[in-house]
Amino acid sequence: xxxxxxxxxxxxxxxxxxxxxxxxxxxxxxxxxxxxxxxxxxxxxxxxxxxxxxxxxxxxxxxxxxxxxxxxxxxxxxxxxxxxxxxxxxxxxxxxxxxxxxxxxxxxxxxxxxxxxxxxxxxxxxxxxxxxxxxxxxxxxxxxxxxxxxxxxxxxxxxxxxxxxxxxxxxxxxxxxxxxxxxxxxxxxxxxxxxxxxxxxxxxxxxxxxxxxxxxxxxxxxxxxxxxxxxxxxxxxxxxxxxxxxxxxxxxxxxxxxxxx
Amino acid sequence: xxxxxxxxxxxxxxxxxxxxxxxxxxxxxxxxxxxxxxxxxxxxxxxxxxxxxxxxxxxxxxxxxxxxxxxxxxxxxxxxxxxxxxxxxxxxxxxxxxxxxxxxxxxxxxxxxxxxxxxxxxxxxxxxxxxxxxxxxxxxxxxxxxxxxxxxxxxxxxxxxxxxxxxxxxxxxxxxxxxxxxxxxxxxxxxxxxxxxxxxxxxxxxxxxxxx
Amino acid sequence: xxxxxxxxxxxxxxxxxxxxxxxxxxxxxxxxxxxxxxxxxxxxxxxxxxxxxxxxxxxxxxxxxxxxxxxxxxxxxxxxxxxxxxxxxxxxxxxxxxxxxxxxxxxxxxxxxxxxxxxxxxxxxxxxxxxxxxxxxxxxxxxxxxxxxxxxxxxxxxxxxxxxxxxxxxxxxxxxxxxxxxxxxxxxxxxxxxxxxxxxxxxxxxxxxxxx
Numbered sequence: 001x002x003x004x005x006x007x008x009x010x011x012x013x014x015x016x017x018x019x020x021x022x023x024x025x026x027x028x029x030x031x032x033x034x035x036x037x038x039x040x041x042x043x044x045x046x047x048x049x050x051x052x053x054x055x056x057x058x059x060x061x062x063x064x065x066x067x068x069x070x071x072x073x074x075x076x077x078x079x080x081x082x083x084x085x086x087x088x089x090x091x092x093x094x095x096x097x098x099x100x101x102x103x104x105x106x107x108x109x110x111x112x113x114x115x116x117x118x119x120x121x122x123x124x125x126x127x128x129x130x131x132x133x134x135x136x137x138x139x140x141x142x143x144x145x146x147x148x149x150x151x152x153x154x155x156x157x158x159x160x161x162x163x164x165x166x167x168x169x170x171x172x173x174x175x176x177x178x179x180x181x182x183x184x185x186x187x188x189x190x191x192x193x194x195x196x197x198x199x200x201x202x203x204x205x206x207x208x209x210x211x212x213x214x215x216x217x218x219x220x221x222x223x224x225x226x227x228x229x230x231x232x233x234x235x236x237x238x239x240x241x242x243x244x245x246x247x248x249x250x251x252x253x254x255x256x257x258x259x260x261x
Numbered sequence: 262x263x264x265x266x267x268x269x270x271x272x273x274x275x276x277x278x279x280x281x282x283x284x285x286x287x288x289x290x291x292x293x294x295x296x297x298x299x300x301x302x303x304x305x306x307x308x309x310x311x312x313x314x315x316x317x318x319x320x321x322x323x324x325x326x327x328x329x330x331x332x333x334x335x336x337x338x339x340x341x342x343x344x345x346x347x348x349x350x351x352x353x354x355x356x357x358x359x360x361x362x363x364x365x366x367x368x369x370x371x372x373x374x375x376x377x378x379x380x381x382x383x384x385x386x387x388x389x390x391x392x393x394x395x396x397x398x399x400x401x402x403x404x405x406x407x408x409x410x411x412x413x414x415x416x417x418x419x420x421x422x423x424x425x426x427x428x429x430x431x432x433x434x435x436x437x438x439x440x441x442x443x444x445x446x447x448x449x450x451x452x453x454x455x456x457x458x459x460x461x462x463x464x465x466x467x468x469x470x471x472x473x
Numbered sequence: 474x475x476x477x478x479x480x481x482x483x484x485x486x487x488x489x490x491x492x493x494x495x496x497x498x499x500x501x502x503x504x505x506x507x508x509x510x511x512x513x514x515x516x517x518x519x520x521x522x523x524x525x526x527x528x529x530x531x532x533x534x535x536x537x538x539x540x541x542x543x544x545x546x547x548x549x550x551x552x553x554x555x556x557x558x559x560x561x562x563x564x565x566x567x568x569x570x571x572x573x574x575x576x577x578x579x580x581x582x583x584x585x586x587x588x589x590x591x592x593x594x595x596x597x598x599x600x601x602x603x604x605x606x607x608x609x610x611x612x613x614x615x616x617x618x619x620x621x622x623x624x625x626x627x628x629x630x631x632x633x634x635x636x637x638x639x640x641x642x643x644x645x646x647x648x649x650x651x652x653x654x655x656x657x658x659x660x661x662x663x664x665x666x667x668x669x670x671x672x673x674x675x676x677x678x679x680x681x682x683x684x685x
Contacts, residue, residue, distance in 0.1 A: 030359065033383025102451030110450050117381055120444040125365035127434040132340040134424045135351030139338040139501035140291045142349060143547065157568040157576070159637045163646060165570070166577035169594055284536030285554040302557055324496030338497040345494055345514055349501045
């Protein structure tokens with residue numbers, strides 16, 4: 001059988017040369033079908049009119065040659081070889097009417113179809129890749145800043161949240177005095193509040209300096225602020241009709257007393 | 262309900278304004294925008310499809326143009342000006358022959374199972390090849406085939422269409438010839454009729470292209 | 474040298490083509506493009522400045538327009554269509570506890586430094602919290618404190634007052650009112666009793682807010 005192959009194969013010098021070249025880069029093939037497709041090109045006919053028998057012979061010759069050259073062929077090449085040997089025998093022998101299986105012609109037609117389909121896909125792939133491609137031939141919008149889908153997150157917080165938050169810190173937090181820059185400033189409101197309470201007890205003229213709160217007398221800065229606040233508060237009390245104010249002479253102490261009604 | 266009723270009391274913006282709106286939205290987006298999405302973003306009563314037709318005409322022959330991508334629309338630069346864009350050119354890894362062929366098979370035969378791809382190529386499909394194509398967002402999983410084993414199928418994506426400038430999978434080059442030659446049929450190997458003969462599988466495979 | 478001489482033998486592309494080129498480059502570019510850059514990218518002899526003027530006219534009244542950004546040019550959405558760019562996927566999130574507390578401290582103590590906020594809260598203030606509040610335009614940087622290190626201070630914004638329906642930060646209820654409203658527990662956390670009794674601390678603490 002091997003001799004017969006050699007004989008058939010030898011008829012086509014061109015094909016044999018091609019097959020030898022093929023063997024050298026057997027790794028370059030993507031499997032038996034790819035190899036068969038390449039071999040079929042040596043027939044230089046439309047794939048639809050290809051001689052599958054010739055192709056089978058070529059392929060088996062290729063496998064034989066590879067064996068001679070001690071090239072290890074992958075299992076699927078050998079499976080294909082076995083199948084093609086079977087196909088070849090079917091094609092060469094007259095059909096056996098008792099055989100239920102597919103005829104040689106049917107098998108050959110299917111192989112031809114497979115080759116044609118693979119070829120078709122390759123051409124389609126080539127045409128596809130030859131198309132203008134995005135990022136190479138045509139381009140999308142470059143600016144990414146105006147992305148269309150803006151997810152808008154709104155953060156909700158109510159005044160109550162805010163106050164509760166503040167209250168939470170303040171109750172948790174031991175009421176440690178929080179010292180701002182206002183450390184040395186007595187506000188008029190503070191002075192007023194203090195004087196409102198105290199004025200009730202003072203029927204006689206009293207130097208407003210005595211109304212300065214404890215701890216606001218030593219430090220000149222604090223004293224200044226407290227004096228100013230107390231004076232302003234005194235005027236407020238006078239304005240409200242709750243007190244009288246006087247100064248005997250320039251730079252003399254300013255005195256205040258409860259207004260008797 | 263009441264809201265839509267209320268809204269319908271307002272008239273749709275004039276067609277010229279609608280055109281401007283579609284223009285603004287498409288210009289702002291890198292990705293193709295569906296007609297439904299356009300309509301949702303435009304004021305009530307606007308008809309993006311009409312505006313799109315006007316706008317497409319307006320950009321004919323310009324440096325950029327309106328392209329349909331499946332159900333979506335995008336503005337893309339004119340292909341003849343690609344030479345100006347060296348700076349924007351995306352360096353794509355050169356695809357292997359296996360990847361290119363697999364992609365083509367998915368595109369022309371979708372939805373297609375891995376086994377079918379392997380049958381067509383005559384070799385097994387490596388996981389890496391499929392992963393790469395999924396990574397490029399050119400193919401994705403389709404529905405499972407209702408055959409024994411319920412194999413997963415692959416289909417091409419809108420991104421694939423966009424990348425290759427195709428309006429739809431029907432515009433694949435040479436599709437008609439391939440179909441006419443019967444090369445897109447799922448023709449079972451003689452002697453292996455039983456399993457592949459599932460009529461549903463054949464239906465599914467071809468229904469994408471037969472509807473014209 | 475010889476190359477440029479050679480190129481100058483070719484005529485510049487027609488103005489219409491130059492316009493298309495500018496259009497495509499501006500469209501595809503990630504950033505605004507300078508005139509010099511445009512000229513460098515376009516064929517020899519092209520005059521981008523002229524093409525830009527034509528193109529700018531062409532886009533007048535359209536959904537997008539040519540904008541000058543310093544020395545550069547870009548295509549931008551027409552300002553009146555900005556509303557289309559906001560896909561209405563509004564997501565309501567509750568401000569984190571840390572953010573609310575920080576905001577409250579800024580509101581009650583403004584101008585306040587980060588160190589002071591941390592002192593009041595007793596924990597460090599994360600950058601993210603401050604950034605979020607600035608992002609929401611509820612707080613902003615105030616004047617630097619004239620103390621060593623000149624730390625930056627935070628104050629609340631008009632936007633903050635608007636959101637919380639306040640005329641001024643002084644309208645924020647004081648501790649006394651908070652207490653009266655039951656928002657402030659009279660009973661301090663265990664272990665801090667003695668300090669609360671310190672009259673001066675209470676005084677000082679309330680001075681900003683007790684407007685009565």
